[in-house]
Amino acid sequence: QQQVKQSPQSLIVQKGGISIINCAYENTAFDYFPWYQQFPGKGPALLIAIRPDVSEKKEGRFTISFNKSAKQFSLHIMDSQPGDSATYFCAASMKGGSTLGRLYFGRGTQLTVWP
Amino acid sequence: EAGVAQSPRYKIIEKRQSVAFWCNPISGHATLYWYQQILGQGPKLLIQFQNNGVVDDSQLPKDRFSAERLKGVDSTLKIQPAKLEDSAVYLCASSPQTGYSGNTIYFGEGSWLTVV
Numbered sequence: 001q002q003q004v005k006q007s008p009q010s011l012i013v014q015k016g017g018i019s020i021i022n023c024a025y026e027n028t029a030f031d032y033f034p035w036y037q038q039f040p041g042k043g044p045a046l047l048i049a050i051r052p053d054v055s056e057k058k059e060g061r062f063t064i065s066f067n068k069s070a071k072q073f074s075l076h077i078m079d080s081q082p083g084d085s086a087t088y089f090c091a092a093s094m095k096g097g098s099t100l101g102r103l104y105f106g107r108g109t110q111l112t113v114w115p
Numbered sequence: 116e117a118g119v120a121q122s123p124r125y126k127i128i129e130k131r132q133s134v135a136f137w138c139n140p141i142s143g144h145a146t147l148y149w150y151q152q153i154l155g156q157g158p159k160l161l162i163q164f165q166n167n168g169v170v171d172d173s174q175l176p177k178d179r180f181s182a183e184r185l186k187g188v189d190s191t192l193k194i195q196p197a198k199l200e201d202s203a204v205y206l207c208a209s210s211p212q213t214g215y216s217g218n219t220i221y222f223g224e225g226s227w228l229t230v231v
Contacts, residue, residue, distance in 0.1 A: 006157075034219075036222075041224065042224055042225075043206055043208070043222030043224050043225050044158065044206075044222050045221075045222065046220070046221075049219075089158075101146060101210060101220070102148070102160050102163055102171060103158075103160070103220060104160075105157030105158050105159070106157050107155075107156050107157050108156065108157050
C-alpha cells in the first residue's frame with residue numbers, strides 16, 4: 001500500500017515556467033514532509049522540507065505548500081531551469097514508534113525542463 | 116564532509132547467485148538505512164539500524180536478504196539467492212540523530228544490481 005501518493009508521473013515544462021508536483025497522504029501520524037531531488041546515477045538529495053504547523057515554506061525558487069485538512073502538499077518550482085530536470089520524490093515520516101525517522105516515498109515525478 | 120560511500124556501484128549476477136553490498140555512512144551518524152529502489156519507483160525501506168541494533172526490518176525479505184552493521188559503523192547487505200525481481204538500486208543512507216522525525220537523511224549514490 002502506497003502511503004504517499006504522488007502525481008504526475010512525468011512533467012514537461014518550458015524554461016521559465018512553473019513546475020507543480022502534488023502529493024497526498026492518509027496517515028495523520030506523519031509530521032515531517034521532505035522533498036528529494038534525484039539526478040540520474042545519483043542518490044536522492046534533500047531539497048526542501050516542511051512540518052504541518054506551517055502552510056508554506058519557500059527556499060529560493062522552491063516552495064512547498066501544505067494543506068493539513070486535505071492531507072495534501074505540493075512542490076512549486078518557479079522559473080524552472082534545464083538544470084532542474086531530475087526526478088522529484090515527496091516523502092513523509094512519522095512521529096513516535098519504532099519507525100521514527102523512516103521515510104515513506106512517493107513514486108516520483110520525472111521533470112524535464114526544455115530550454 | 117565525506118558523504119555516504121557505497122560499493123560496488125554496479126553488479127551483474129545470475130539468478131540464484133549471491134551478492135553483497137557495502138556501505139560506510141557519514142562519520143558520527145547513528146542511524147543507517149538500506150533502501151531498495153526499483154526502476155521507476157520511489158525508494159522502499161528494507162532495514163533501519165540504530166547504532167548496531169536493528170530498529171525496523173519488517174520489509175526485508177528475510178529468506179534471502181540479510182544485513183548487519185559492524186560496530187555501529189559500516190554495514191553490509193547480502194542477497195542469497197538472488198531472484199530476477201531483485202534487480203534494483205540499493206541505496207544506503209544515514210542520519211545523525213535519534214528519536215527525531217525531522218532528521219535529514221543523506222543517501223549514497225547506490226549500488227546497481229542486475230540479476231539475469
